[in-house]
Amino acid sequence: MxxxxxxxxxxxxxxxxxxxxxxxxxxxxxxxxxxxxxxxxxxxxxxxxxxxxxxxxxxxxxxxxxxxxxxxxxxxxxxxxxxxxxxxxxxxxxxxxxxxxxxxxxxxxxxxxxxxxxxxxxxxxxxxxxxxxxxxxxxxxxxxxxxxxxxxxxxxxxxxxxxxxxxxxxxxxxxxxxxxxxxxxxxxxxxxxxxxxxxxxxxxxxxxxxxxxxxxVPPGGYRATTYAIEPDASTASYFFAAAALTPGAEVTVPGLGTGALQGDLGFVDVLRRMGAEVSVGAEATTVRGPSRLHGLTVNMRDISDTMPTLAAIAPFATSPVRIEDVANTRVKECDRLEACAENLRALGAQVATGPDWIEIHPAPALTPTEIKSYGDHRMVMSFAVTGLRVPGISFDDPGCVRKTFPGFHEAFAEFRQGL
CATH class of the missing domain: 3.65.10.10 (Enolpyruvate transferase domain)
Structure with a gap:
C-alpha cells in the first residue's frame, strides 16, 4: 500500500x-x-x-x-x-x-x-x-x-x-x-x-x-456589550501563503469564515487565482498548496496590508506578479513598496516599481540575505515565508513582530516543521 x-x-x-x-x-x-x-x-x-x-x-x-x-x-x-x-x-x-x-x-x-x-x-x-x-x-x-x-x-x-x-x-x-x-x-x-x-x-x-x-452617523451614544474578537486575517495571510508555497500542504484557520469582518481574508482569493485550492466555510478557511503557483496582475487597494505577503512569495510563481493600486503602502510603518523591492533585489529577484505598483519576475534560485525590516512587523513576517524556499534568510530586527504578534517566530517555526 x-x-x-x-x-x-x-x-x-x-x-x-x-x-x-x-x-x-x-x-x-x-x-x-x-x-x-x-x-x-x-x-x-x-x-x-x-x-x-x-x-x-x-x-x-x-x-x-x-x-x-x-x-x-x-x-x-x-x-x-x-x-x-x-x-x-x-x-x-x-x-x-x-x-x-x-x-x-x-x-x-x-x-x-x-x-x-x-x-x-x-x-x-x-x-x-x-x-x-x-x-x-x-x-x-x-x-x-x-x-x-x-x-x-x-x-x-x-x-x-x-x-x-x-x-x-x-x-x-x-x-x-x-x-x-x-x-x-x-x-x-x-x-x-x-x-x-x-x-x-x-x-x-x-x-x-x-x-x-x-x-x-446619528448622535445618542453606544451601549455596552460582550464582544468576541475574531482571529487576525492579516496574520493568517502568512500561514495561508506558506501553505500555497508548499505543494500539497494544507492549513485551516478556525474563526475566519464567510461571516468574517476583515477584508484581508480576501487574500485567499488572490492565492486561488494563483492556483491554490481554497475553501471558505461558515466557520473556517482552508488553503492547500498547488504543484506550482502562477503569476497574475492584481489590484490590492482594499487589502494592501497583505501586499508584502504576496510580494514575498511572488518570485516562486511561474510568471510575473504585478501588484497595483497600493500607493498607500508607502505611508505605513515604512515605505512598504520600496522595502519589498529592495529586499527582493537583495535576494536576487528582478523587480520594478512605480508610484503605486510593483512587478516581480520569477526567480526560483534566490540567495539568502539579511532582510531589512525598517522596524516594520509585516516585512519580517512576510519574508519569513520566503525563508521556506530560501534557507538562511535572517532579519536585522526580528523582534519588531511584537507590534502585532509577539509569538510569531515560535508559531511559524512550529508550523513549518509540519510542512
Missing part, C-alpha cells in the same frame, strides 16, 4: 485581530456600561491602546482571555493627560478623537516611526468640527494637544485616500457628538476596514447610513 507523503493538514489558532481589538477598545470606552472583550489581541499596539485609555482615566481590567472596560460616554475621567501612543497608528489616530469628545487638555505623542506617519486629513476634519487641536512640531504629525470641550457635530469633508483610519476615527466619534455627523468622503482606500467599523458600531447599538459618498 503506497505511503501518503503529503504534509498533514494543520489547524491553527491565531491571535485576535489588531484592527478589531483597537476598534473594540474605543467602542467599549465610549459605551454606557461595562464591556467585556473576549480573546482580544495582546501585542505592543493593543497594549499601548489600553494603556492610553488608562492614562485618560478609563478603567481597563485585563485577564489572559478577556478585557473589561468601564465605559464613559462623557469622555475621559481626567482633565489632563499625557498619552504615549508607541508605534500604534490606531492608537495615535483614534485616542485623540475619543478625547475630543470630553472636556480637558490631552497631549499625545508617539514613537519616531509613528511621528513620521501622516495625520493631517484627520486633524483638518477635527478642526473643521470645532476641535481645538494643535500640532507641536511638524504640522499634521505627532506630537499634538487636544483642548477638548465636546464636539457639536454637523457636516465635514474628509480625504481618506491615504488611510481609512481617518474615516474610522470620525465614524467612531459620531455618536459622541451632540448632533451626529455627516461625513463627505472625497477619496477612500481600504474600504473593507471601514466596513469593519460600521459592523462593529452596529453591535454597540449604532446604525451608520450611507448616502453615496456621505456617511451619516
Amino acid at each position: 503506497p505511503v501518503d507523503s503529503r504534509p498533514a493538514p494543520r489547524s491553527l489558532a491565531l491571535p485576535g485581530s489588531k484592527s478589531i481589538t483597537a476598534r473594540a477598545l474605543f467602542l467599549a470606552a465610549a459605551a454606557d456600561g461595562v464591556t467585556t472583550l473576549v480573546r482580544p489581541l495582546r501585542s505592543d499596539d493593543t497594549e499601548g491602546f489600553a494603556e492610553g485609555l488608562v492614562r485618560l482615566g478609563y478603567r481597563v481590567g485585563r485577564t489572559p482571555d478577556t478585557w473589561q472596560v468601564d465605559g464613559r460616554p462623557q469622555g475621559p475621567a481626567v482633565a489632563e493627560a499625557d498619552v504615549y501612543c508607541r508605534d500604534g497608528a490606531t492608537t495615535a489616530r483614534f485616542l485623540p478623537t475619543l478625547a475630543a469628545a470630553g472636556h480637558g487638555t490631552y497631549r499625545f505623542d508617539a514613537s519616531p516611526q509613528m511621528r513620521r506617519r501622516p495625520l493631517a486629513p484627520l486633524s483638518r476634519a477635527l478642526r473643521d468640527l470645532g476641535v481645538d487641536l494643535r500640532h507641536e512640531e511638524a504640522e499634521g504629525h505627532h506630537p499634538l494637544t487636544v483642548t477638548a470641550a465636546g464636539v457639536e457635530g454637523g457636516e465635514v469633508t474628509l480625504d481618506a485616500g491615504q488611510s481609512s483610519q481617518y474615516l474610522t476615527a470620525l465614524l467612531l466619534l459620531g455618536p459622541l457628538t451632540r448632533r451626529g455627523l455627516r461625513i463627505r468622503v472625497t477619496d477612500l482606500v481600504s474600504v473593507p476596514y471601514v466596513e469593519i467599523t460600521v459592523a462593529m458600531m452596529r453591535e454597540f447599538g449604532v446604525e451608520v447610513a450611507r448616502e453615496g459618498d456621505v456617511y451619516v
Whole structure:
C-alpha cells in the first residue's frame, strides 16, 4: 500500500485581530456600561491602546482571555493627560478623537516611526468640527494637544485616500457628538476596514447610513456589550501563503469564515487565482498548496496590508506578479513598496516599481540575505515565508513582530516543521 507523503493538514489558532481589538477598545470606552472583550489581541499596539485609555482615566481590567472596560460616554475621567501612543497608528489616530469628545487638555505623542506617519486629513476634519487641536512640531504629525470641550457635530469633508483610519476615527466619534455627523468622503482606500467599523458600531447599538459618498452617523451614544474578537486575517495571510508555497500542504484557520469582518481574508482569493485550492466555510478557511503557483496582475487597494505577503512569495510563481493600486503602502510603518523591492533585489529577484505598483519576475534560485525590516512587523513576517524556499534568510530586527504578534517566530517555526 503506497505511503501518503503529503504534509498533514494543520489547524491553527491565531491571535485576535489588531484592527478589531483597537476598534473594540474605543467602542467599549465610549459605551454606557461595562464591556467585556473576549480573546482580544495582546501585542505592543493593543497594549499601548489600553494603556492610553488608562492614562485618560478609563478603567481597563485585563485577564489572559478577556478585557473589561468601564465605559464613559462623557469622555475621559481626567482633565489632563499625557498619552504615549508607541508605534500604534490606531492608537495615535483614534485616542485623540475619543478625547475630543470630553472636556480637558490631552497631549499625545508617539514613537519616531509613528511621528513620521501622516495625520493631517484627520486633524483638518477635527478642526473643521470645532476641535481645538494643535500640532507641536511638524504640522499634521505627532506630537499634538487636544483642548477638548465636546464636539457639536454637523457636516465635514474628509480625504481618506491615504488611510481609512481617518474615516474610522470620525465614524467612531459620531455618536459622541451632540448632533451626529455627516461625513463627505472625497477619496477612500481600504474600504473593507471601514466596513469593519460600521459592523462593529452596529453591535454597540449604532446604525451608520450611507448616502453615496456621505456617511451619516446619528448622535445618542453606544451601549455596552460582550464582544468576541475574531482571529487576525492579516496574520493568517502568512500561514495561508506558506501553505500555497508548499505543494500539497494544507492549513485551516478556525474563526475566519464567510461571516468574517476583515477584508484581508480576501487574500485567499488572490492565492486561488494563483492556483491554490481554497475553501471558505461558515466557520473556517482552508488553503492547500498547488504543484506550482502562477503569476497574475492584481489590484490590492482594499487589502494592501497583505501586499508584502504576496510580494514575498511572488518570485516562486511561474510568471510575473504585478501588484497595483497600493500607493498607500508607502505611508505605513515604512515605505512598504520600496522595502519589498529592495529586499527582493537583495535576494536576487528582478523587480520594478512605480508610484503605486510593483512587478516581480520569477526567480526560483534566490540567495539568502539579511532582510531589512525598517522596524516594520509585516516585512519580517512576510519574508519569513520566503525563508521556506530560501534557507538562511535572517532579519536585522526580528523582534519588531511584537507590534502585532509577539509569538510569531515560535508559531511559524512550529508550523513549518509540519510542512
